[in-house]
Amino acid sequence: MIGIDLGTTNSLVAIFENGVPRILANELGEELTPSAVAIAEDGTVLVGRAAKDRLIIDPNAGVMMFKRDMGTAREYFFGGKSWNPVTCSALILQEMKRVAEMHLGNTIERAVITVPAYFHDQQRQATIEAANIAGLKVERIINEPTAAALAYGYRNPNEEKKILVFDLGGGTFDVTLLEIFEGVIEVKASAGESRLGGEDYTDTLCSFLEKKYQWQPAAEQRGAWRQRVEIVKRQLARQLSTRVLLHKEMVEVTRADLIESTKLLTSRIRPVLARCLQDSQTHVSELHDVLLVGGASRMQLVHELIFELLKCQPQQKIDPDRVVAMGACIQAALCASDDAVDDLVLTDVCPHTLGIEITKAYSQNNVEPGFFCPIIDRNTTIPVSRSKPFSTIHPEQDMIKVQVFQGEARLTKENQKIGEIVVRNLKSPSGKNQLSQIEVRFSYDMNGILEVDVTNIETGKVSSLVIEQRPGVLTKAQLREALDRMRPLKMHPRDLLPNRARLERANRLFAELIGPTREQLSYMIDQFENALRSQDSQLIKQQTAVLDTFLRDFFPLEREMEQTDGEND
Numbered sequence: 001m002i003g004i005d006l007g008t009t010n011s012l013v014a015i016f017e018n019g020v021p022r023i024l025a026n027e028l029g030e031e032l033t034p035s036a037v038a039i040a041e042d043g044t045v046l047v048g049r050a051a052k053d054r055l056i057i058d059p060n061a062g063v064m065m066f067k068r069d070m071g072t073a074r075e076y077f078f079g080g081k082s083w084n085p086v087t088c089s090a091l092i093l094q095e096m097k098r099v100a101e102m103h104l105g106n107t108i109e110r111a112v113i114t115v116p117a118y119f120h121d122q123q124r125q126a127t128i129e130a131a132n133i134a135g136l137k138v139e140r141i142i143n144e145p146t147a148a149a150l151a152y153g154y155r156n157p158n159e160e161k162k163i164l165v166f167d168l169g170g171g172t173f174d175v176t177l178l179e180i181f182e183g184v185i186e187v188k189a190s191a192g193e194s195r196l197g198g199e200d201y202t203d204t205l206c207s208f209l210e211k212k213y214q215w216q217p218a219a220e221q222r223g224a225w226r227q228r229v230e231i232v233k234r235q236l237a238r239q240l241s242t243r244v245l246l247h248k249e250m251v252e253v254t255r256a257d258l259i260e261s262t263k264l265l266t267s268r269i270r271p272v273l274a275r276c277l278q279d280s281q282t283h284v285s286e287l288h289d290v291l292l293v294g295g296a297s298r299m300q301l302v303h304e305l306i307f308e309l310l311k312c313q314p315q316q317k318i319d320p321d322r323v324v325a326m327g328a329c330i331q332a333a334l335c336a337s338d339d340a341v342d343d344l345v346l347t348d349v350c351p352h353t354l355g356i357e358i359t360k361a362y363s364q365n366n367v368e369p370g371f372f373c374p375i376i377d378r379n380t381t382i383p384v385s386r387s388k389p390f391s392t393i394h395p396e397q398d399m400i401k402v403q404v405f406q407g408e409a410r411l412t413k414e415n416q417k418i419g420e421i422v423v424r425n426l427k428s429p430s431g432k433n434q435l436s437q438i439e440v441r442f443s444y445d446m447n448g449i450l451e452v453d454v455t456n457i458e459t460g461k462v463s464s465l466v467i468e469q470r471p472g473v474l475t476k477a478q479l480r481e482a483l484d485r486m487r488p489l490k491m492h493p494r495d496l497l498p499n500r501a502r503l504e505r506a507n508r509l510f511a512e513l514i515g516p517t518r519e520q521l522s523y524m525i526d527q528f529e530n531a532l533r534s535q536d537s538q539l540i541k542q543q544t545a546v547l548d549t550f551l552r553d554f555f556p557l558e559r560e561m562e563q564t565d566g567e568n569d
Helices: 050-058 085-104 122-131 144-155 198-212 219-235 257-259 263-267 267-280 301-312 323-335 478-490 497-512 515-534 537-554 556-568
Strands: 002-007 010-017 022-024 036-039 046-047 063-064 077-078 080-081 110-115 137-143 161-168 173-181 182-194 241-246 249-254 287-295 345-349 353-365 366-376 385-392 401-406 416-423 435-444 449-456 462-468
Touching: 002 036, 002 050, 002 085, 002 323, 010 085, 022 080, 022 323, 036 050, 036 085, 046 085, 046 122, 046 267, 046 401, 050 063, 050 219, 085 144, 110 122, 110 144, 110 323, 110 401, 122 137, 122 416, 137 144, 137 323, 137 537, 144 161, 144 173, 144 182, 144 287, 161 267, 161 301, 173 267, 182 267, 198 249, 198 257, 198 263, 219 241, 249 257, 257 263, 257 301, 263 267, 263 301, 267 301, 287 301, 287 385, 353 435, 366 385, 366 435, 401 449, 401 462, 435 462, 449 478, 497 515, 497 537, 515 537
Parallel strands: 002 110, 110 137, 161 287, 182 345
Antiparallel strands: 002 010, 010 022, 036 046, 036 063, 077 080, 161 173, 173 182, 241 249, 353 366, 353 401, 385 435, 401 416, 435 449, 449 462
């Protein structure tokens, strides 16, 4: 099983061999293969370095950066035919497969592939479709920052740290906050933009210089001109100024020019960082390291921004261009149950909020559909199961269409629809003139399987829908096994035996107390019950600790008896 970093600018393939992740080079000795597809003058399809060189000579002969268009209906026309992002990505994945087979001497059929953390479901589906065209079965789609953290955690298994992975690649930007302890890598939160990266900095610097010197390259010159500016951008990561051939003269370009011309791009980094820290409830003072990922993270302006916002120097302990591919092959080793990663545990989060569309009734004659009601919030640790109650709008209503969406917008038209389920026969059979009640439960796991259960509260009948991130990859038996593993999660926290016992003990103590102490306990019980209703594991944990401390203080004799029983046992 191979690990593939399918990048916007470059792609890499890696294997896990004898306990060590290893990047595989192509025949040119290059580990980074440009994510480019082009057609040669004789009609031959070019992939990788040859395609990129061809595009410098003739920018209309092919395409790069098609990863940004994954999950869309975008089409490109070159070589006398139409192409789309999936077919172009399939050619890159096929090349990665070929390079691996060249090294290993046998056929490769399975892969772990990385995607930006903020890729939505359609983009992930498109990536899986491209892999299938390339002849690869996708064992796992893993977020790029998570893969980077996996490579870091594998090298430093005994560290206990909070790490922020700052991933600025050629075309996408992600940040992920993780906690590493005793071989466990726990993702706390992710945020990002799927259309912000180093290529944007190159394009913006091109436009700045063209405007400053009032020059516009001819169509046939644009590829070569852009390549020269790309080199300038990289040089400015190491030095304060350099020179570039613009038309027929050499002009000076400074780091200050790069910073000034791209300040609007850089400003888009700030809110993403803030959202990740906010979602993970982490203060900058709690961070131990900032791990840089992606070639564009080498820019000095990025280092300065990170130090300004996070008050710590970013680290490049593993090559930013290669760390994601290394993490991908470590994930492949985990999927294959390799003994070398036996002590490594990875937890992830749901990257987008999952919910349903609801209709708001402002009055009997004023109803408005199209509102998004979240059920599982983004950055919730998975696997997870959450439920919410809903009702029909009218007593005579006999059917509900439960439409499932992912996204963060208040209106569903701005989010991604990923499925729907129709529930019928809701009208009360007893003839009661009342609204029908349903409960919608979402259960989501590491395989990207979302199970939607809609329960008719009056009859108890359950209608279910299973949405797979990788349809057809799991066999029926594997899918059934995955759903069985999620079944224990579906029990509401208030129904779990420890929580029921805790409430019974609290209610018993309430009956014994009087005055302010009783009011204090009443408040704690309310907070605990609210936490159970929220189904937020972190909040439940906090309120459990508060209530348990209070109960232990008022049941000292029973605590002593429990300790004595333990000693006797």
